[in-house]
Amino acid sequence: MQEKDSASIYTFLEKKNLLKESPKYWWPNAGSFEVVVGAILTQNTTWKNVARSLESLGGYLELEAFVQIDEVVLKEKIRPSGFYNQKAPRLLNLAKNIEAEFGNFYFFQKRVTREWLLSQKGIGEESADAILCYGCFREEMVVDTYTKRFLAEFQIEFKKYDAYKAFLEEGIRKRYTKNLNLHYARFHGMIVEYNKQKKSKSLH
DNA sequence: GGCCAGGTGTAAA
DNA sequence: TTTACACATGGC
Numbered sequence A: 001m002q003e004k005d006s007a008s009i010y011t012f013l014e015k016k017n018l019l020k021e022s023p024k025y026w027w028p029n030a031g032s033f034e035v036v037v038g039a040i041l042t043q044n045t046t047w048k049n050v051a052r053s054l055e056s057l058g059g060y061l062e063l064e065a066f067v068q069i070d071e072v073v074l075k076e077k078i079r080p081s082g083f084y085n086q087k088a089p090r091l092l093n094l095a096k097n098i099e100a101e102f103g104n105f106y107f108f109q110k111r112v113t114r115e116w117l118l119s120q121k122g123i124g125e126e127s128a129d130a131i132l133c134y135g136c137f138r139e140e141m142v143v144d145t146y147t148k149r150f151l152a153e154f155q156i157e158f159k160k161y162d163a164y165k166a167f168l169e170e171g172i173r174k175r176y177t178k179n180l181n182l183h184y185a186r187f188h189g190m191i192v193e194y195n196k197q198k199k200s201k202s203l204h
Numbered sequence B: 001g002g003c004c005a006g007g008t009g010t011a012a013a
Numbered sequence C: 001t002t003t004a005c006a007c008a009t010g011g012c
Helices: A006-014 A034-041 A047-060 A071-077 A084-102 A105-111 A114-118 A125-135 A145-152 A161-175 A180-202
Strands: none
Touching: A006 A161, A006 A180, A034 A047, A034 A084, A034 A125, A047 A071, A071 A084, A084 A105, A114 A125, A125 A161, A125 A180, A145 A161, A145 A180, A161 A180
């Protein structure tokens, strides 16, 4: 049982104005296929390295173009993100499955389920929620290592991913009835930015 | 030079 | 069901 409601933590973060430099939904190019690629590339990897990979992917960041990339070429392009020997085949497999199952990215956005994503090799709970929240604008909140570390500062800790997610979403749902996706997106975004800011301050 | 980063899959206890 | 380990680059 927790003392603090996640809505009060949300307010605490909002007062810090952490997202003034960020896009509306925080994740770069939210609502595009690029989010799917970024969600996998950023696994256990800093965003700075992911950004390099996305840049070298250039015009291939649309589903129809992405499925055409040769695996060896893709490995080379995503090299800065690390784990490229497993991320490249998983990304290609996922992109091809999206085309086969949904036809195009628009129908994927509208129809994909969390279960379908979790059945794909290379997508775990966090990546699934990142794709749903930022790629498909669904009412699902992301829990990552930043989130767990941040909540630990409030003595809030759980064993399982779903428990973190339920705690975070519940406070928001109690306070807001509209735009839940936007609130979840910004909540997670603020947590990441809070950690980045804290880290940069502790360096000097 | 060692540790960590916006995790996941697999194997073994 | 839990734990241990591989996967790999780049920043500090």
